[in-house]
Amino acid sequence: DAGVTQSPTHLIKTRGQHVTLRCSPISGHKSVSWYQQVLGQGPQFIFQYYEKEERGRGNFPDRFSARQFPNYSSELNVNALLLGDSALYLCASSHRDRDNTDTQYFGPGTRLTVL
Amino acid sequence: TQLLEQSPQFLSIQEGENLTVYCNSSSVFSSLQWYRQEPGEGPVLLVTVVTGGEVKKLKRLTFQFGDARKDSSLHITAAQPGDTGLYLCAAMNYGGSQGNLIFGKGTKLSVKP
Numbered sequence: 001d002a003g004v005t006q007s008p009t010h011l012i013k014t015r016g017q018h019v020t021l022r023c024s025p026i027s028g029h030k031s032v033s034w035y036q037q038v039l040g041q042g043p044q045f046i047f048q049y050y051e052k053e054e055r056g057r058g059n060f061p062d063r064f065s066a067r068q069f070p071n072y073s074s075e076l077n078v079n080a081l082l083l084g085d086s087a088l089y090l091c092a093s094s095h096r097d098r099d100n101t102d103t104q105y106f107g108p109g110t111r112l113t114v115l
Numbered sequence: 116t117q118l119l120e121q122s123p124q125f126l127s128i129q130e131g132e133n134l135t136v137y138c139n140s141s142s143v144f145s146s147l148q149w150y151r152q153e154p155g156e157g158p159v160l161l162v163t164v165v166t167g168g169e170v171k172k173l174k175r176l177t178f179q180f181g182d183a184r185k186d187s188s189l190h191i192t193a194a195q196p197g198d199t200g201l202y203l204c205a206a207m208n209y210g211g212s213q214g215n216l217i218f219g220k221g222t223k224l225s226v227k228p
Contacts, residue, residue, distance in 0.1 A: 004157070056215040
């Protein structure tokens with residue numbers, strides 16, 4: 001079975017531009033979460049979507065937005081890019097396990113560089 | 116604000132040595148997870164600990180959850196070069212769902228042959 005896939009793998013943008021990152025969850029997973037990982041840091045939560053509805057939002061400006069589609073894939077959009085947005089953007093999907101826990105499965109990430 | 120503090124931040128050891136990585140917080144967590152991340156890849160879940168005092172073993176890796184569920188440790192016995200990577204602890208964010216995790220900054224482990 002395919003794991004979580006993300007596209008593109010790498011992206012270079014300039015300040016002020018916008019970017020759209022895409023994520024396809026593992027088949028059968030209805031929840032998708034997005035994280036930002038700056039070099040040398042742990043991932044930081046941005047959004048969670050479940051059944052196309054936003055379930056949680058981290059401490060990120062309104063320049064960051066996301067959505068989830070009927071097939072449970074998801075997009076993360078970032079407008080008016082800043083140099084500080086350069087990071088690895090991770091997508092994770094999950095489903096409810098039999099013990100009522102959600103295991104997060106992470107994709108390989110999209111490496112965004114803002115010049 | 117909930118924080119997970121990991122130590123040490125960097126660790127460079129020789130093959131065959133033992134090591135322990137720590138994850139501490141002032142908050143109580145219902146569960147805590149350990150991930151391993153290699154360069155260019157996403158984190159991969161190693162274990163979830165749920166019960167205070169719980170000890171879980173995964174081959175040469177031993178995970179322990181503190182009695183008060185505020186801290187955890189990861190012990191690696193006879194480290195191998197394949198253990199090299201970034202080790203992250205994570206917990207569910209307060210008031211959030213299980214898809215909303217907070218992570219420590221990680222311990223970057225390098226095992227030299």
